[in-house]
Amino acid sequence: MDTLNVSFYVLGALAVLGALSMLLSRQPMRAAVSLLFVMLVLSGMYALLSAPFMAVLQLIIYAGAIMTLIIFIVTLVDVKGDDLHKVFSQITLFAVPAVLGLSVLIILHIMQGIPAAGQPPAEFGSVKNFTRILLSQYALQFELASVLLLVGIVGISALRGKKEESK
């Protein structure tokens, strides 16, 4: 068993523990910090899977921007009364067996055999390779993503912006 395998096992176990802690913690702030931990661990796994650029993007976009927004909103709204006590919904009794059964089915399918990993091409996933293909072969999709971001900005300002006084 080489060190790469051991790192994968440690990181995978940490990710699962963080996710479970997110599911079970009663306070949204603790759950948000657990989710942040899962994202940091996943960034390490991306780096080990020869995707260094995606690892950095995971740190900047997910851990840096998205989780900051979520933690900001958790601190912004102050909840009282029922919100603190009613944590789990009534369908828990049905949802847990359903999700467990589905997981067992998928694990049985995984165990039936899947292609083994080969050696990736040299420079696989390096920033140079990644951006060269992204900005030539997938230029249209890249531009469409920026349009999507623009639509998001317009939508958020339409939802939250101050209405102009009508005269």
Place this chain on the structure above:
Amino acid sequence: MIPLNFLLIVSLILFMVGTLTVLIRRNILMILMGLELMLNAASLLFITYARVLGNLMGQFFTLFIFVVAAVEVGLIIAIVLNIFGLKKSLLTSNFSLMRR
């Protein structure tokens, strides 16, 4: 060699924990975090298979998942703030009425 089976199972567990969070938690912010966890599990699967098949396509998919997740979180937070202004609560069971 990377432990492919192990990575698939980690991704499966993360996705299923995210699904459970969406299904059983009652706080709308917790549901949002469950959605994020599901997106992350899918990203892990894409990057694992990009490495296994030696094809960069999976990494591009992950990049676009990041973009969609950023837009989605911004919009959901705007909607949650609007609803919180009306109801003073984050429980989904209080969001069932469409009128004020």
